Amino acid sequence: MSLSPRQPPRLGLRLVVALPAEASPLISQLALSPIPGEHPFKIYRDTAQLHWLIVSGIGRHASSIATAYLAGLSRAQKSVAWLNVGIAGHATLPVGEIRAAHKITDATLGTSYYPPVLFDKLSTESLMTMPEPESAIGSNMLVDMEAAGFYASAATFASPELIHAIKVVSDHGMQAGQRLSKATVTEWINQQRPALQQAMEKLLDLSNQFAQRWADPDYYDAILAEYHFTATQKNQLRRLLQRWQVLLKDDDVVDFVWKHAATGREVLASLAERLDRESLTLPEA
Amino acid sequence: MISALYVEESIWEHPRALALRERFAKVPHIRCERYGEVFNRHGQDFRVQKSRPALILAEKHRHHVLPTPPGYGIGGQANYYFSHILNCLYDCRYCFLQGLYQSANYVFFLNFEAFQLEMKALLDKHHDNVYFFSGYDGDSFALESLTGFVRAHLPFFAQHPRAQLELRTKSLKAKDLAACTPLPNVIVAFTLTPERISREWESGVPPLAKRLDVMQALAEQGWPIGLRMDPIIPIESYQQHYGELLDQVFQRLEPAQIHSATLGSMRFPKAMHKTMVKLHPEEPLFATSDPGDAPVSWLSEQLGRWLPASKIFPCT
Ligand code: SF4
Numbered sequence: 239m240s241l242s243p244r245q246p247p248r249l250g251l252r253l254v255v256a257l258p259a260e261a262s263p264l265i266s267q268l269a270l271s272p273i274p275g276e277h278p279f280k281i282y283r284d285t286a287q288l289h290w291l292i293v294s295g296i297g298r299h300a301s302s303i304a305t306a307y308l309a310g311l312s313r314a315q316k317s318v319a320w321l322n323v324g325i326a327g328h329a330t331l332p333v334g335e336i337r338a339a340h341k342i343t344d345a346t347l348g349t350s351y352y353p354p355v356l357f358d359k360l361s362t363e364s365l366m367t368m369p370e371p372e373s374a375i376g377s378n379m380l381v382d383m384e385a386a387g388f389y390a391s392a393a394t395f396a397s398p399e400l401i402h403a404i405k406v407v408s409d410h411g412m413q414a415g416q417r418l419s420k421a422t423v424t425e426w427i428n429q430q431r432p433a434l435q436q437a438m439e440k441l442l443d444l445s446n447q448f449a450q451r452w453a454d455p456d457y458y459d460a461i462l463a464e465y466h467f468t469a470t471q472k473n474q475l476r477r478l479l480q481r482w483q484v485l486l487k488d489d490d491v492v493d494f495v496w497k498h499a500a501t502g503r504e505v506l507a508s509l510a511e512r513l514d515r516e517s518l519t520l521p522e523a
Numbered sequence: 524m525i526s527a528l529y530v531e532e533s534i535w536e537h538p539r540a541l542a543l544r545e546r547f548a549k550v551p552h553i554r555c556e557r558y559g560e561v562f563n564r565h566g567q568d569f570r571v572q573k574s575r576p577a578l579i580l581a582e583k584h585r586h587h588v589l590p591t592p593p594g595y596g597i598g599g600q601a602n603y604y605f606s607h608i609l610n611c612l613y614d615c616r617y618c619f620l621q622g623l624y625q626s627a628n629y630v631f632f633l634n635f636e637a638f639q640l641e642m643k644a645l646l647d648k649h650h651d652n653v654y655f656f657s658g659y660d661g662d663s664f665a666l667e668s669l670t671g672f673v674r675a676h677l678p679f680f681a682q683h684p685r686a687q688l689e690l691r692t693k694s695l696k697a698k699d700l701a702a703c704t705p706l707p708n709v710i711v712a713f714t715l716t717p718e719r720i721s722r723e724w725e726s727g728v729p730p731l732a733k734r735l736d737v738m739q740a741l742a743e744q745g746w747p748i749g750l751r752m753d754p755i756i757p758i759e760s761y762q763q764h765y766g767e768l769l770d771q772v773f774q775r776l777e778p779a780q781i782h783s784a785t786l787g788s789m790r791f792p793k794a795m796h797k798t799m800v801k802l803h804p805e806e807p808l809f810a811t812s813d814p815g816d817a818p819v820s821w822l823s824e825q826l827g828r829w830l831p832a833s834k835i836f837p838c839t
Contacts, residue, residue, distance in 0.1 A: 340527060340551050352561050355527040355551055355577065362527075362551045399568050444571065451570075451804060477800070484810040517759040518811040520719055 249445050250288030251438055252312060252320045252392075254305050256384050259420035260324045261293050263428040267435065279304050281311065290314075298344065298367050298387030305391035317448035319400040319441035320392040323434065325408035325423055326365065326382040329375040332407065336430045337380060338437070339365035339403040344386035351389045353402045356444070357437045365403060371412040380405050400445060404437055406430055455479035457492050465502040475502075478509040485516040527551045527577040529561050529628075539633045540580050543669070547578070557581070562609070562626045570802045572627035573614055578669075583632040588641040591656060594838050597710070597749070597783040599654040599687060603645060606660035607632050607672045613665060613693060614726040616808055617754060620660065622795030629661075631670055639679050646686055658691030658712070665694040677703055684708050691751060693728045698737045705745035710782045712749025713738050715772070717764035720756045724808060731768075735775055742780040753787030753838065755822055757814040765822055769829070778829045786819050786826070787838040 251268075255261045258280070264270070268289045270282035280293040290312045294304030301322070308314070331337070340362035343350045346369050355362055364379040367386035375381050385403040392401045406426045408418055427434075458479055467475055482491045491509075498508035528547050532554050534540050544552055555561050558581035591602040609630040610620055621627070632638075645653050657663045657673075667673055673690060680688050684707070690697070691712040700711060716724075718731040742748045750772065755761065790813065791799065800809050823837040 340553050341555075350555070350560060352529070352553070352555070352564070354572070354575070356575070364553070393566070397568055398564055398566050399571050447571065448568070451802075455804075480800075480804045481810040484805055484807050513810075514812045516811055517814070518757055518807060519759050520723060523719065 249442060249449055250284075250286075250290065250312075250318060251441060251445075252305075252308055252314055252318055253289070253291040254294055254301060254308065254320070254322045254384075254388050254392075255291065256294055256296050256301065256324050257420075257423065258293055259423040260427055261291060262424050263431060264291055264323060264434070267431055268438075277307075277311075279307060281308065283312070287312075294384065294388075297383050298346070298369070298385075300387070301384035302387035302391040305388050306394075309392070309395040314395055315449070316396055317400070317445050317452055318396055319445040320388075320396050320402070321438065321441060322385050322388040322403040323427070324382060324384060324403075324405055325418070325426065326380040326385075326405035327372055327375050327409045327411055328363070328380050328407045329378060329410060331363075331380075333409065334426050334429060335407045336433050337361055337363040337405055337407070339363065339380065339385060339405065341365065342367065342385045342389050342403060344390070345369065347386075349386070349390070351386070351393070351398075353389070354399055356399075356402065357440055359436055360404070360433060363405075365405065371414060371416075373413050374411045380407070397448060400441065400448070402437070402441065404434065455483050460492060461495055461505065465499070465505055467502040467505075471502055471506060474506050475509075478506065478513065481513050482509065485513060525550055525578045525629075526575040527553055529553045529555050529558070529577060529579040531558055531581050532556055534580060534582050534633055537580075537582075537633050543578070543580060543631075546669075555579075558630055562624070562628060562630055564625065567625045568802075569621045569624065569627045573621075576610070577628040579628055579630045581630055581632055582634050583637060587632075587638045588645060588655065591659075595656070596654065597689065597785060597836055598833070599652050601645070601649045601651065601653040602656065603642075603653065604656040604659040605638055605642075607635065607638060607657075608666055608670060609660045611661040611665060613662060613728050615728065616724040616726070616803065616806055617756065617789055619791060619795060619799075621802055622791060622798040623660075629666065631666070635672060635675050639676065642679070642686060643683070646683055652685050652687050652708075654687045654689065656689045656691070658689070662692050662694050663690040664692040664696040664699075667694075667696045667699065674699070677706065677709065680706055680709050689749060691749070693725070693734065695729045695733055695737055698740065700741055700746060701744060705741075707745075707747060710747045710749045711738075711741050712751050712783075712785075714751040714753065715768060716752070716756055717768045720758065720764060724756065731771070735771060738772075739775040742776050747782035748776065748780055749782050750784040750826075752822060753785050754789035755786060755818045756808070757789060757811075757818050761818050762821060765818075766825065769822075769825055773829050781830060781834060783834050783836060784826050784830055785836045785838060786822050788813075788816060788819050 273281045283290045292304045292308040294301045338360045341364040343366045372381050499505040558579045588603045588605045591604050596602045688709045819837050
């Protein structure tokens, strides 16, 4: 029987948007389809089930709940990247301009989050998440109603390096009850598809780096399937197999284990004993 | 070099902040209340940030100068360290900072003057020499063109001969000292590893030969020189590589020009080691077992060929 070293990590994006009009360009860009079944939100994913998008509805609370719902439903690992895309007001920036958020402040709680400056081709701006639409935007920052809720929720599932919000400027202040036409919103997002594409690719690259680094070492699952290990011993096994990959890459670890160990405890002892005989050498010049 | 500039609200208009905002005009300038909001956030990734660090300008409110951990010293009784900057330009794979901090962003404490006030108070408290170690949380010179900290502090040490300053570095910027009158109480301490080891595990660090040139020039000018071989990288053939390193050093320097030599093994507290392994699971440095104290003992003995025991400070 030939054993597979490990499953390659499955990477993807999790997108959270407030409105169907913001979602539709992304749905076609990533070739997403609605998922079957009853859900409290509209949810889409691609056929490989890598990229997922949820339409949260308006407000930080809705965004927060939708983010958590999507994380659970899509079994999002820590290395998955999260992106909130939508429209936002700004006092002076021209309508249709795109910005990544470098600081997201929750106006209700007074809390701030700092997504790192990651996208070379996107200018960045501070973003304030308000509980109500703003009729007059005074300060020089983006204003929305979701990003802070999204961010706080996503931060419980993913590395903060992988959580970002990107906004397209839609207005310079909105009166209560004033509405933007769906077609206009869709058009603004559509026009920014190249910039969004680049940002998503960058996030996937980063996500990939994390996934590779955090992946289980080769043959971890194969050895777990044959021996019993406690939770602590599983961690020890993971590290020993990592060390094997580094120090003895070409040697067959599975063969070694079969030959030297009858129990989980013996697996650990024999691996440790073998690895401790290796010393640190300089790679060939 | 810098991806963003974070500035604490209270020092937004500080002259040093203004100068740095002007210098880094093209990157986003982001206001924060306290630097910890950005620097200490949970779950950040040191390795990812290291490739695009941001600069955080902050004000240090207390604990500017702290007692060193036990065993850290070069012969004095009163030993303190201070960090005007957190994190480092270089990326040594064994650097303990990656296990200590959540973030690889640089934090620069602008309020220089407060450091000197605390040093002065400590000098008043002790009757003998007081040792102040810089370069504990980052290289003393690598970011000097950004901070100007050393330049600003030399006059204080010129006025206070009882204050002994150690500047610890792998940077060629130390050569800037050549423009100043040597101070007998300012020790320029070079952290040295053999060239092959440096190329393998000290990303961004200038070539050894160039650093030895700087060391020699400063020694000839009269600056007291420190040799720091801490940590010793325990490769299989360490005797050969470190033996050659000592030969290179003592071909250029007279033993009398050396103030002190410290040696240390590559060991980390368990939790710190775990964090470092998580950042670099593929790193051979962390995959081999601890060789014990043999490298430190061996190197200490070798150094004894040139230096009296009173100048050698092994730390095992
Ligand atoms: S020079 Fe020192 S502080 Fe800087 S990365 Fe290397 S070990 Fe760390």
